[in-house]
Amino acid sequence: MTAQVEAPAGSRPPRLKPLGVVKAYVALTKPRIIETLLVSTVPTMLLAQRGMPSLWLIVATVLGGTLAAGSANALNCYIDRDIDEKMSRTKRRPLAQHTVEPRSALIFGVALGVVAVAFLWWQTNALAAGLALAAILFYVLVYTAVLKRRTSQNIVWGGAAGCMPVLIGWAAVTNSLSWAPLVLFGVIFFWTPPHYWPLAMKFRNDYAKAGVPMLPVVAAPKVVTGQILAYSWAMVLCSLLLWPLATGWIYGATALVLGGWFLVEAHRLNRQVRRELKVKPMRLFHLSITYLTLLFLAVAVDALIS
Numbered sequence: 001m002t003a004q005v006e007a008p009a010g011s012r013p014p015r016l017k018p019l020g021v022v023k024a025y026v027a028l029t030k031p032r033i034i035e036t037l038l039v040s041t042v043p044t045m046l047l048a049q050r051g052m053p054s055l056w057l058i059v060a061t062v063l064g065g066t067l068a069a070g071s072a073n074a075l076n077c078y079i080d081r082d083i084d085e086k087m088s089r090t091k092r093r094p095l096a097q098h099t100v101e102p103r104s105a106l107i108f109g110v111a112l113g114v115v116a117v118a119f120l121w122w123q124t125n126a127l128a129a130g131l132a133l134a135a136i137l138f139y140v141l142v143y144t145a146v147l148k149r150r151t152s153q154n155i156v157w158g159g160a161a162g163c164m165p166v167l168i169g170w171a172a173v174t175n176s177l178s179w180a181p182l183v184l185f186g187v188i189f190f191w192t193p194p195h196y197w198p199l200a201m202k203f204r205n206d207y208a209k210a211g212v213p214m215l216p217v218v219a220a221p222k223v224v225t226g227q228i229l230a231y232s233w234a235m236v237l238c239s240l241l242l243w244p245l246a247t248g249w250i251y252g253a254t255a256l257v258l259g260g261w262f263l264v265e266a267h268r269l270n271r272q273v274r275r276e277l278k279v280k281p282m283r284l285f286h287l288s289i290t291y292l293t294l295l296f297l298a299v300a301v302d303a304l305i306s
Helices: 018-028 031-038 041-049 055-079 102-123 126-147 154-174 179-202 204-210 221-246 249-274 281-305
Strands: none
Touching: 018 055, 018 102, 031 041, 031 055, 031 154, 041 055, 041 154, 041 179, 041 281, 055 102, 055 126, 055 154, 102 126, 126 154, 154 179, 179 204, 179 221, 179 249, 179 281, 221 249, 221 281, 249 281
């Protein structure tokens, strides 16, 4: 694979040193997004085991999940390279900067996916590998290729791919699925809109310029914050279902406190919009990351202690 591509007329493609080539391909995998996705995997494995699984199983599952998420993200960059060039938030990505050839990015993404599925099948089980494959295909073919440019509810349904790590982690430990991982799937599913729509509010003009019909582009701010509020309530209520189902008081108390905190901030954003005050959507965006991290940390602690 090469990191030199055909540049627009009148310019020359950047020549990268070997380290620059590595960084460009790593950037295709969107490491920061992978961190958010995998924060749910290990705690779910601890809950499935009701304790600590083998260290190698954890390492193998996280590694396989990282490769699978990297595959999906690289293929997403390949398909979205035209709109990434138009958006200030994404214009520094390797394909938008013409530091990686589209064909090389496609081969890289497919290769990562094949390795991820094969590795998970080899080191965990067929169910975990199959779920990883389903996540890649759903994110690339359903969300990126179909939903993202056609519906304002794109992130709602496309976010289902980001819920798969909890199912993969549970399946890696038990070679089965049950209600507990499905509830955690629901938590992340309902979390995705309150997490992503504040970001889309911040970069509304970017999405409009690129022709991507994110909800903040096509709907009034009151509608957006109203839906954020609805999904926030659904997320918190879903998180509390796990308490009687599979966890103890440590998780339950944490879920109550974190859920209350999140709802206060979601109502704050809605109030800012309705009263035409200065809107600060990124406050809820950053809080959403903290919320998910601490909630799954509580899952892990509860599983180890209870």
